Amino acid sequence: MENPPTILLVLALLCVSVVATTRTKLQSINNLDVVGICKSMVETQGYTCQEHQVTTEDGYILGLQRIPKGRSGNEIADRQPVLLQHGLLLDASSWLLNPPDQSLAFILADNGFDVWLANSRGTKSSRGHTSLSPDDDPSYWDWSWDELASHDLPAFFHYVNNQTGQKLHYVGHSLGTLTALAAFSQEKLLNLLRSAALLAPVAYLGQMSSLFVRILMDIFLAEKLKLLGLHEFPNGQTQQLVEFICTLPGIDCSNLLTTITGPNCCLSSSSKDALFKHFPEPTATKNFIHLSQMVRRGTLKMHDYDLEDTNMEHYNQPTPPAYNMTNIPKNVPLFLSYGLRDKLSDANDVGLLLDNLKDHDKDKLVVQYREEYAHIDFILSMNANQVVYDPLMAFFRLH
Numbered sequence: 001m002e003n004p005p006t007i008l009l010v011l012a013l014l015c016v017s018v019v020a021t022t023r024t025k026l027q028s029i030n031n032l033d034v035v036g037i038c039k040s041m042v043e044t045q046g047y048t049c050q051e052h053q054v055t056t057e058d059g060y061i062l063g064l065q066r067i068p069k070g071r072s073g074n075e076i077a078d079r080q081p082v083l084l085q086h087g088l089l090l091d092a093s094s095w096l097l098n099p100p101d102q103s104l105a106f107i108l109a110d111n112g113f114d115v116w117l118a119n120s121r122g123t124k125s126s127r128g129h130t131s132l133s134p135d136d137d138p139s140y141w142d143w144s145w146d147e148l149a150s151h152d153l154p155a156f157f158h159y160v161n162n163q164t165g166q167k168l169h170y171v172g173h174s175l176g177t178l179t180a181l182a183a184f185s186q187e188k189l190l191n192l193l194r195s196a197a198l199l200a201p202v203a204y205l206g207q208m209s210s211l212f213v214r215i216l217m218d219i220f221l222a223e224k225l226k227l228l229g230l231h232e233f234p235n236g237q238t239q240q241l242v243e244f245i246c247t248l249p250g251i252d253c254s255n256l257l258t259t260i261t262g263p264n265c266c267l268s269s270s271s272k273d274a275l276f277k278h279f280p281e282p283t284a285t286k287n288f289i290h291l292s293q294m295v296r297r298g299t300l301k302m303h304d305y306d307l308e309d310t311n312m313e314h315y316n317q318p319t320p321p322a323y324n325m326t327n328i329p330k331n332v333p334l335f336l337s338y339g340l341r342d343k344l345s346d347a348n349d350v351g352l353l354l355d356n357l358k359d360h361d362k363d364k365l366v367v368q369y370r371e372e373y374a375h376i377d378f379i380l381s382m383n384a385n386q387v388v389y390d391p392l393m394a395f396f397r398l399h
Contacts, residue, residue, distance in 0.1 A: 206298025
């Protein structure tokens with residue numbers, strides 16, 4: 001798609017607005033950090049909650065919340081730890097937005113699990129670093145989901161293992177499934193893993209059907225933002241750009257969530273309101289560039305610097321290495337749940353992933369297909385507790 005002049009005008013407006021609003025935005029984030037997820041979202045529901053911090057090998061200080069027991073307070077010996085990893089532009093709050101009997105984190109705690117909630121680098125709970133500032137150092141944002149798989153996820157796994165002395169169950173949603181699959185395909189973390197549940201799984205993105213997101217990626221938006229020196233996404237006021245895309249043919253923004261993610265079947269108005277109070281969480285512009293490459297090229301590779309010399313510096317080869325899903329060991333217990341209406345984790349892309357897993361041990365792979373579900377249903381649907389979470393917990397108990 002060619003770049004219409006209006007797009008360039010909006011980008012210029014974005015650049016100007018960032019200069020004026022970044023300081024205010026960051027101050028707001030710092031104020032929110034004082035409260036924290038435990039006090040604002042978990043303890044208010046009657047659960048015990050602990051705030052932890054984890055430092056990655058490359059110096060990022062990540063927030064991690066723990067719900068060690070259920071609301072009843074009944075002590076259960078040998079509670080098995082479960083690590084929950086959120087998706088793109090969200091944080092750990094995404095597992096806590098519904099009432100306790102509908103939110104996976106609370107359900108797991110009430111059913112005898114030791115629940116740990118991860119927050120990826122750059123989100124409100126995870127903006128610390130041993131030497132870099134997210135406000136002043138562009139190098140703080142020099143990462144994509146490659147680093148989430150190679151640094152954040154191992155840091156969380158090792159920390160929870162050290163705290164509990166046990167192997168982990170894992171639940172990922174969306175981007176949280178991609179990072180896990182990437183790590184597993186390199187046979188990492190498997191010595192610490194009991195089993196993994198992947199909700200709205202993402203490996204391939206070439207057939208993603210969200211027209212709204214494809215437009216953002218086809219106009220090379222993230223690449224343009226990076227050229228403008230905007231390393232954090234979203235940057236300041238992005239409302240102008242959203243409003244412009246909503247005027248394009250085929251884009252219906254009367255329900256923006258449906259336009260982006262697909263027609264979710266079973267969200268309450270209160271859960272949607274709660275979602276948008278916590279969305280969007282910051283990520284790196286470089287992360288969006290990496291995901292855009294996957295959408296445009298249909299590949300599953302590490303971030304491409306688009307210069308052979310730069311790729312050589314990072315990878316010792318002129319093109320980025322691929323993540324090979326067929327390398328995931330056949331005996332890793334995997335529970336996959338995906339939906340027909342999902343416009344981000346498209347059913348055809350999930351089909352490619354399942355093709356790569358066709359030789360997986362039959363007793364170690366459970367695949368659930370929900371015709372009525374779209375992308376957000378897996379974390380916010382009013383009936384997910386029955387149709388997704390009950391089978392998920394049954395799978396965990398087998399392993």
